[in-house]
Amino acid sequence: MKIGCPKEIKPQEFRVGMTPDAAREAVNGGHEVLIETKAGLGAGFADADYVAAGARIVDTAEEVFAKADMIVKVKEPQAVERKRLREGQVLFTYLHLAPDPEQTKDLLASGATCIAYETVTDDRGGLPLLAPMSEVAGRLAPQVGAWTLQKANGGRGVLLGGVPGVSPAKVLVIGGGVVGTHAAKVAAGMGADVTVLDRSINRLRYLDDVFGGQFKNAYASAGNTITLAREADLIIGAVLIPGAAAPKLISKAQLKELKPGAALVDVAIDQGGCFETSRATTHQDPIYEVDGIMHYCVANMPGAVARTSTQALGNATMPFMLALANKGWKKACADDRHLLNGLNVHAGKLTYDAVGTALGLPVISAAEALKI
Ligand SMILES: NC(=O)c1ccc[n+]([C@@H]2O[C@H](COP(=O)([O-])OP(=O)(O)OC[C@H]3O[C@@H](n4cnc5c(N)ncnc54)[C@H](O)[C@@H]3O)[C@@H](O)[C@H]2O)c1
Numbered sequence: 186m187k188i189g190c191p192k193e194i195k196p197q198e199f200r201v202g203m204t205p206d207a208a209r210e211a212v213n214g215g216h217e218v219l220i221e222t223k224a225g226l227g228a229g230f231a232d233a234d235y236v237a238a239g240a241r242i243v244d245t246a247e248e249v250f251a252k253a254d255m256i257v258k259v260k261e262p263q264a265v266e267r268k269r270l271r272e273g274q275v276l277f278t279y280l281h282l283a284p285d286p287e288q289t290k291d292l293l294a295s296g297a298t299c300i301a302y303e304t305v306t307d308d309r310g311g312l313p314l315l316a317p318m319s320e321v322a323g324r325l326a327p328q329v330g331a332w333t334l335q336k337a338n339g340g341r342g343v344l345l346g347g348v349p350g351v352s353p354a355k356v357l358v359i360g361g362g363v364v365g366t367h368a369a370k371v372a373a374g375m376g377a378d379v380t381v382l383d384r385s386i387n388r389l390r391y392l393d394d395v396f397g398g399q400f401k402n403a404y405a406s407a408g409n410t411i412t413l414a415r416e417a418d419l420i421i422g423a424v425l426i427p428g429a430a431a432p433k434l435i436s437k438a439q440l441k442e443l444k445p446g447a448a449l450v451d452v453a454i455d456q457g458g459c460f461e462t463s464r465a466t467t468h469q470d471p472i473y474e475v476d477g478i479m480h481y482c483v484a485n486m487p488g489a490v491a492r493t494s495t496q497a498l499g500n501a502t503m504p505f506m507l508a509l510a511n512k513g514w515k516k517a518c519a520d521d522r523h524l525l526n527g528l529n530v531h532a533g534k535l536t537y538d539a540v541g542t543a544l545g546l547p548v549i550s551a552a553e554a555l556k557i
Pocket residue numbers: 316318319320322359360361362363364365382383384385388405423424425426431432451452453454455456483484485486487
C-alpha cells in the first residue's frame with residue numbers, strides 16, 4: 186500500500202501523523218511511505234530522518250493525496266485537504282465529526298473511507314487513541330500549574346514541592362481518570378501534597394490500591410470539593426462525562442473562598458471546562474485572572490510538547506495503521522471490532538451513530554459498510 190502523510194495545516198498544529206519510527210515499520214512491512222517535505226519539522230523530525238527510515242519525501246500535499254491509498258494525519262482534514270480526498274482512499278486521523286457538519290458533508294461527498302482515532306475502542310472500555318493525549322495533558326498540568334503559581338505570573342508564589350522546613354503546596358485534582366491520574370502522579374513526584382476527587386467508587390478503589398502511598402483520594406461530593414478547594418494552592422480540573430459538557434464544579438461566587446493567587450488549570454476546557462469562570466486560552470496567551478484566582482485553560486495542551494505528543498500518538502496508532510496497510514481496511518476492520526468502531530464514513534455513508542444523531546443524518550451500521 187502507498188501510505189501518505191501530509192504536513193498538518195491547522196493553525197498552531199506542530200504534530201505529524203507519522204513518526205520516522207512508524208514510517209520504518211510500514212516500509213519493513215513492504216509498504217511505500219510518502220511524507221510531505223518538512224511535515225515532521227514541528228515535532229523535531231527532519232526529512233532526512235524519514236529518508237533514513239526508508240520513506241520518500243514529496244514536495245507538495247497535493248502529491249501526497251494524489252498518490253497515497255491511505256492518508257495518515259493528526260487533525261481533521263481542513264477544507265482544502267477534504268477536496269483532495271477521493272473514493273476508495275482511506276483517511277486515518279482525528280475527525281470529531283459530531284460538532285462539524287461542514288466537514289461531515291465534505292467527507293461524505295469525497296467517497297473516501299474515514300476512520301476516526303477518537304472512536305477506536307479497546308477491550309477495557311477505553312479509547313486507546315485519545316488516551317495518549319490525556320496522558321500528555323495530565324502530566325503537563327502540574328508543570329503549567331507550577332509556573333502559573335509563580336509570583337511573576339500572578340500566582341501565590343508557592344513552590345509545589347516546598348523545601349525542608351516549608352510545607353509543600355496542596356494540589357487538588359478533580360477527576361481521577363487518565364488526565365487526573367497522570368496529573369496526580371507528576372504533582373506527587375514534584376513533592377506536592379496531592380488529593381484526587383472522583384465520583385466513581387471503582388476508580389477511587391483503583392487509585393487507592395495503586396497509588397495509596399503517593400496521593401490521597403476522596404469522593405467528589407460538592408461538600409468535599411469546596412472544602413478541599415479552599416485549602417488548595419493548585420486545582421486541576423480533569424473530569425469527563427462522555428458525550429456531555431463538563432459539569433461546573435467551582436462557581437464564580439466560590440472563587441472568593443479560595444486562597445488569593447491560587448491557580449486553576451482546567452484541562453476539561455475542551456468539553457467546556459469544569460470551573461464556571463473558565464474560558465479557552467492559547468499557548469500564546471495561556472493564563473488570565475478572575476477575582477484574584479489565576480486560570481490556565483489551554484484547549485490543546487499536548488501541542489506545547491509536540492514532539493512527545495507525536496511520539497505518544499504514533500506509538501498508539503502504529504498497530505492500527507499497520508493492520509490497515511497489511512490487510513486493507515475491510516479485512517482489518519472485520520478482524521478487529523475496536524478498529525471497526527473507528528469507522529465514521531464510508532463511500533458516502535455515515536457509519537457512526539452518535540454523529541448521525543448529533544447532525545440529524547441517516548446512518549448505516551459499520552458492519553453493513555463492510556459489505557459495500
Ligand atoms: N485541554 C487539553 O489539551 C486536553 C487534552 C486531553 C484531554 N482533555 C480533556 O480532559 C478531560 C478528562 O479526560 P480523561 O481522558 O481523563 O477522561 P476519563 O474518562 O479518563 O476521566 C474522567 C474522570 O472524571 C470523573 N468524573 C466525572 N464526573 C465527575 C465529577 N462530577 N466529579 C469528579 N469526577 C468526575 C470520571 O469518573 C472519570 O474518572 C476530558 O474533558 C478531555 O477531553 C483535554
